[in-house]
Amino acid sequence: MQDPIISPVNPLPPVVTALFIAIIGVEAVFSLGQAGLIGGPQAVGWRLAAIQDYGFSSDVFTWMLGQGRYPPEHLMRFVTYAFVHGSFTHALFVGVMLLAMGKFVAEVLAQWAVLAVFALGTVTGALAHGLLVTAQPWLVGGFPGVYGLIGAFTYLLYVRLVSSGSNGARAFVLIGFLMGIKLVFGLLFGADATWLADLVGFFAGFAATIVLVPGGWARLRARLRHD
Template sequence: MTASSPRDRQPPRQAPQAGAPGFLWILVGIMTAIEVILSLSQSGVFGSESLRWPAFVFGAFWQPVFSGATSPAYPGQTVLMFITYAFLHGGFMHLALNSVILLSLGKLISMQIGAARTLLVLFLAAVGGAACFGFLSSGAGPMIGASGAAFGLIGLWQAAEYRMRRQSGLAVQPVLMAILALVAANVALFAFLSGGLAWQAHLGGWIVGWLSGHSFARR
């Protein structure tokens, strides 16, 4: 029997994952199911009234409730709305944009840091996005969507890229330019949507992702 070389003793490499992991599909599936129900009710397929507005009343993030200017609709809403808002969307296009980021970028990140830490980043980014919206916005309307969580993944990815470049002695300008492009895109969308963009939630989610990428979610 001949001795094996160190290369021979290395464990076999795992094949690259073909698609997004199951936990991301579950999250997107829940959001999709909710949007399907709300859209069908809004179209009059079932029920006498649309369920969208009641869903927003109970599940969206409300700055007046956060600030105490308005009483919550039910006990615990002041806390639960920090998460429930992320599962509601204004239509299939809104849902699709967030879902693409969650599935594509979430797949790459979960391969690097694992499912548990990816889920934690998504949770904290959603909470951080809501908190930032609550402190910076004075609007009375509902805030909905998983974009705060999605921007958490973007912030985490950019933090990892920034750290890699610093450690390798590479220029960090590409990362800084990407961040500036992200800011410019938010400004343009805010103007295009006549102020209908919750940039505060994007900012809060991104900050959480960036800080996570330099702490517990480091690759």
């Protein structure tokens, strides 16, 4: 007889739930403020103020490099920008993809490793944006971190396919599809330079998972010694 205590739906990993709540919680404050439900008249400007205070800016990054100064209030932008979004729809898409990718990746990686992949995608995405993008200096939203999780998902799927004798290239269909969608939207509605941060986040997550997957570091070390 089936244990009635066992849930038919696998619970979300705590780290994924925490990230989702942080993203949606911040967005809820902005959306409620814009709707005039909280904060009074000044709440309309909360999102813009948050972008200026916590978003990542290529201009600010260039200033830090030029001055050789790295104030904490600007360094934190490498992480905090992931929790500030341009709109409710933006945050919703990030949240949905975070739940989907995070749940799958957390079935294989430890909780801390899932957080590390998200953080690495976030930081490396901002770094690439700061170094290479000047025409669109502001970067906000959690997509680079989510693309880090997509990179982890891709590596895990690649290993599974190769182990079963299937074509490992099939693992890259998702990232190819997502980049294709970004290209189409860019052609239709104008270029969006944030694709670079997303792509770098993807490769960072893919590379990190090679080591973070259980036994991955030992296999990599053995392979390097063999070579």
